[in-house]
Amino acid sequence: MKQKCRYKNKKNRFGEKNLCLTLLSAPTLIWYLVFCYFPLFGIIMAFKRYRLVPGKGFFYSLIYGSDWVGFDNFRFLFLNPEIGRVVRNTVLYNLVFLILETVIPVVLAIWMSYIHSKIVRTFAQISLLLPYFMSWIIVSYLVYAFLSPDRGTVNALLEKLDMTGISFYQRPEFWPFILCFVQIWKSSGYIMMLYYARMVTIDSELFDAAAVDGASVTRVIRHIILPELKSVIVVMTLLNLGHLFSTDFGLFYQVTRNAGSILSSTETIDVFIYKALMEQSNYGFSAAASLIQNGIGCIILIFANQILKRTGTEGRIL
């Protein structure tokens, strides 16, 4: 009798299970609607001169209160003298991150899984992941402790070696290296954990069999471990490619302390968008930049995904 009932539930879209699951996921669905899908109307903003009609809400102001300006926002964006530099910074930083954030965590994960001592492994896991939990504000303090022109540890060391100190916050040429280092320091522990978690699932009999055959460590890594990690690497690379034009606002705004004289090598699109919005209240301009940023990211992602589909690689997301 009950068996029959369950069967009916499975078929019926208004059955108890479907109803309950819909109810259960409804709050999350509403959250997505409000915080992720309403802002999609911001695409319209990019083609308007947005202004808030006093006493009316966002949608009224957007639809009736603001004038269409066609592609004016985009024209201003491309005419902006800084845009070339900003886009170049964004893409270059992301490409370097893409490579480093794949290679270093994979190496660390494989390295760690070969270590015999449990104490060393645990210590490594804890200390490598710790930076991931520091906010960018804290990180900016940590970086400042090392690089501060008059109090920094690095300059103190340089002076001991009879060299002149460096005013890091005024010298743009150092920042690509500093920011890459900071980013890797903060994120590689977390990404390493993802790879390490995948490695633990590899059947240990494979390694035993390899040992019996007398395979060297490099052979084991090349023929057993890397093929297993490939799907994770592909997914992570795809996600990063989708965000090729987006950067972590905290890294480029906080860690650099928004210092004016190093902007040439530190300003990225997200900082640019933030400044357009909060310092100039230019909604349309900011929205236009976001639209381009998201649009290109999406196109790259779909394109990359299509290539993976053609070649039949596992691990694609769409």
Add this chain to the structure above:
Amino acid sequence: MIKKNKDEDNYYIRGLGRGSDTVLSALLFIISFISILPVILIIIVSFSSEDSVVANGYSFFPDKWSLEAYSYLSGNIKTIMMSFGVTAAVTLAGTFLSLFFISTMAYALSQKDFHFNRIFTYVVMIPVFFGGGVAASYAVNTQMLGMKNTIFALILPPACSSWYIIVMRTYFLNNIPPEILEAARLDGASTFRIFRKFVLPLSKPILITVGLFEAFSYWNIWYENLLYTDSNHSRLYTLQYVLYNMQKNASFISSNDSITGAVVTRVPTESFRMALVVVIILPILVTYPLFQRYFKKGLLSGSGK
């Protein structure tokens, strides 16, 4: 289901000789130590005397140790008490809210026979790749929802994460035997009851992992303050944002003193800032290693395919 290796807790791949194992262990130890070196430096500076910081800069080996930064902090505890309260409240409320949002949706998506499974998966995945941008979110949150200068602006916008939904869904799929749920269903348990009594208790590692990650990210909140809190609503400032303001404006501490009316002889500015940094990261430093062992388990079963 993922096949489990037997000694998962003490998992390592055999193959290194004793010599290379020692060298690689030592190197890994050094790298890991370098990774926490900045935190150690901050802790040392916070215990240095202000004079030695002014004279020699931030140093791993201060001339004189001192507790003056902490005694100053405890003497002026009022100035950060409000932000501490705000941060704690935001962290507590935010963590529970996000766990609720994430686990319910993840459970619904883990049920293959759920009618809306496909469409809801799209709803969750699309925002990962495409969004309206900061300007539109800002307009929606302030002009439509009226959250400017409210505590909700700190809790609601970051409350859900597609990434954790997927991780948790995968965990449910891999780690909860469908037979148990079927048996419960045959006994007449409702879907709500199954979720509460069977799914959640069986998912402790992933709930702890995601909960802790969310708790840390709420504890670290500052961006929402930067966007949604005006300077005349400073009682909504989180600890991180207080730090941010201190960095911009060294006189923040002394200006607060004039409000509280405390008589200031000398402010140990440099070490005091670092002491505040230490106090703010202390909860993370203490709780994180305790729960660290769950992370591997949680991420392991969550991210594997």
